[in-house]
Amino acid sequence: MQLQAVLPPEARSRAEPAAxxxxxxxxxxxxxxxxxxxxxxLLFVSYAFARLREPExxxxxQATLDLDRGAFNTVLLISGSAAVAHAVAALDAGRTAGAxxxxxxxxxxxxxxxxxxxxxxxxxxxxxxxxxANTFWMFYLVLSGFHLLHVVAAMVFLAVVxxxxxxxxxxxxxxxxxxxxxxxxxxxxxLWIVLFPLLxxxx
Numbered sequence: 001m002q003l004q005a006v007l008p009p010e011a012r013s014r015a016e017p018a019a020x021x022x023x024x025x026x027x028x029x030x031x032x033x034x035x036x037x038x039x040x041x042l043l044f045v046s047y048a049f050a051r052l053r054e055p056e057x058x059x060x061x062q063a064t065l066d067l068d069r070g071a072f073n074t075v076l077l078i079s080g081s082a083a084v085a086h087a088v089a090a091l092d093a094g095r096t097a098g099a100x101x102x103x104x105x106x107x108x109x110x111x112x113x114x115x116x117x118x119x120x121x122x123x124x125x126x127x128x129x130x131x132x133a134n135t136f137w138m139f140y141l142v143l144s145g146f147h148l149l150h151v152v153a154a155m156v157f158l159a160v161v162x163x164x165x166x167x168x169x170x171x172x173x174x175x176x177x178x179x180x181x182x183x184x185x186x187x188x189x190x191l192w193i194v195l196f197p198l199l200x201x202x203x
Contacts, residue, residue, distance in 0.1 A: 029180045033187045036150070040191050043146075044198060047139045054135055056096050061136040062200065069120060070200040073113050074192060080109035081189040084158065084182045091170045097102050097176075098168075103162040106185065110155040137200075140199060147191055154188045157181040 051058045087102035121144060129137040161181045164170065170178055 008110050016170050028141055029184060033183060036187060037191075040143075040146075040194075043139070043143060044194060046200060050135045050139060055121060057134060058136050061140075062202075063136070065140075066120065067200050069116060070196050073116055074196050076109045076113045076116075077189045077192050080106040080113075081186055083109065084185050087161075088175055088178045091174055093176045094172050096165055096168070096171070100162055100165050103158055103165070107155055107158055107162065110151055110158070114148060114151055114155070117144065117151075121145065121148075143195055143199065147188070147195055150188045150191065154181075154185045162187070 083106040087099045087106065090096075090099035090102060095101045121141070124137070124140070129141065131138050131141055158181055161170075161178050164177070
């Protein structure tokens with residue numbers, strides 16, 4: 001300890017052991033995330049093969065989707081991810097009130113996404129889209145509905161963190177649960193970033 005005190009700063013930094021990298025959040029949730037990514041990955045690959053078999057059908061029905069709404073939904077989820085990241089940083093810095101505002105902003109993004117997506121799904125179903133109509137509508141409904149369920153689950157997770165943060169559950173060095181919620185939200189965001197071009201953009 002005395003030797004480190006007399007060392008110059010650059011030598012002292014070399015003498016001190018480097019902090020080991022760690023996986024933020026709960027390991028069990030990361031395993032769930034890995035399983036969800038694998039499930040969606042298989043669905044994405046299946047969609048791609050189906051599209052190769054019926055390119056005209058997929059192109060025709062893709063053209064009926066609202067590209068602007070899909071892009072706006074993308075902005076909402078990315079904004080939500082940024083808000084969640086700011087919330088975790090604020091909790092780690094002891095700024096609970098600011099963290100709760102960021103969490104509320106993320107929840108608002110998720111809620112607006114859910115409303116827009118439900119409205120889109122309802123309109124398509126009313127127009128005759130269902131799981132047995134054709135291959136495209138089957139994949140569209142399965143992928144969109146499955147992803148929407150994950151958005152709702154992530155919102156529930158964030159709402160619990162928001163509520164507990166108001167009761168002083170988190171602070172500097174005590175952000176394990178918020179980091180876990182953030183990891184799940186970022187997974188939902190990542191899935192949509194793949195899903196949006198796959199369903200709406202690629203022709």
